[in-house]
Amino acid sequence: MKTSDFDYHLPPERIAQHPVEPRDAARLLVLEHHSGRRTHTTFRQLSEYLNPGDLLVANRSRVVPARLAARKLPGGGKAELLLLERVDAQRWKALAGGKGLGPGRQLELPGGIRATVEEDLGGAQRLVAFDRPLDEQLPKLGRVPLPPYIHAPLAEPERYQTVYAEEPGSAAAPTAGLHFTPALITALRAKGVGFASVLLHIGLDTFAPVTEEDPAQHRIHTEWCQLPAETAAQVEQTRATGGRVVAVGTTSVRTLETAARAAQGSPLAAFEGRSDLFIRPGYQFQVVDALLTNFHLPCSTLIMLVSALAGRENILASYREAIELEYRFYSFGDAMLII
Secondary structure, eight states: OOGGGGOOOOOGGGBOSSOOSSGGGSEEEEEETTTTEEEEEEGGGGGGGOOTTOEEEEEOEEEOOOEEEEEEETTOOEEEEEEEEEOSSSEEEEEEESSSOOTTOEEEOGGGOEEEEEEEEETTEEEEEESSOOTTTHHHHOBOOOOTTOOSOOSOGGGGSOTTOOEEEESSOOGGGGGOOHHHHHHHHHHTOEEEEEEEOOOGGGGOBOOSSSGGGOOOOOEEEEEOHHHHHHHHHHHHTTOOEEEESHHHHHHHHHHHHHHTTSOOOOEEEEEOOOOOTTOOOSSOOEEEEEOOOTTBHHHHHHHHHHOHHHHHHHHHHHHHTTOOBSTTSOEEEEO
16 A cells, blocks of 8 residues: 555645535535445435434534734744644644744744743744733634635634534644534434534644655654543444444544544543544444545545545545536535445
């Protein structure tokens, strides 16, 4: 297996620059992975492909307005911080933009907030300590970061949040969930489809391509995740009664499967910790039966993950057909349901 096995050509005009309105008007490609059969519909018809007793498991992480303008002290030169991950109440891992941002550099943010670069973490990453917790200040200080392939400004920042986002901590949205509306969730529940949540705070490394020729040599990014005891119990109940566990997005897959690995064959239980799970073809899924997801970048760990569930040929054939039918790709794009 080579990284190039997961490559495909995407015309630039197929990269969605804006979300569709309303959210559930997005198109939905349904792939039956055992047969390879594909059906084209819209996201608001999702209930037609789910059964009473199925369980949707979604990531409730909320995107942090993590792009911060700053000025260097002394001198006043411009700098920028992109918060990646909270370390504790006042320290964050961040991408630092600007020259001379080594350890010891002082920065000032709007509102008089001071920051100190404590450590060089390699590349543009720095460990940055602030003189106070940022949580309450971030909505005023920062802007929501968008993926590098989105060049159009976002008129409404909430449109890059899921309707069920609760806990701030992500540098990017769990985009498979962007298509849900409160009305659709209510309709699914009325049909008997369960809805549960996990928490995984997404870092920007999720967009990084695999550059090694052999994917096994790729060092997967790690992300903090949490499976609540209540969700673990819902999953176990769903499996016991013959329902399907349907992950909403690859982040939910990683959380569920990481918790299953920790359980070592025992019933799924509450889990909290870092996931370093690299799911690629050959992986045996322990929990996830089906997946709601968007269309992913070529040669990425995410296209490898969906290929592990549906088969590489099924995925690439589906992507080719989606391109021909002018589906919209990536974060603000259309969706796929793998069943």
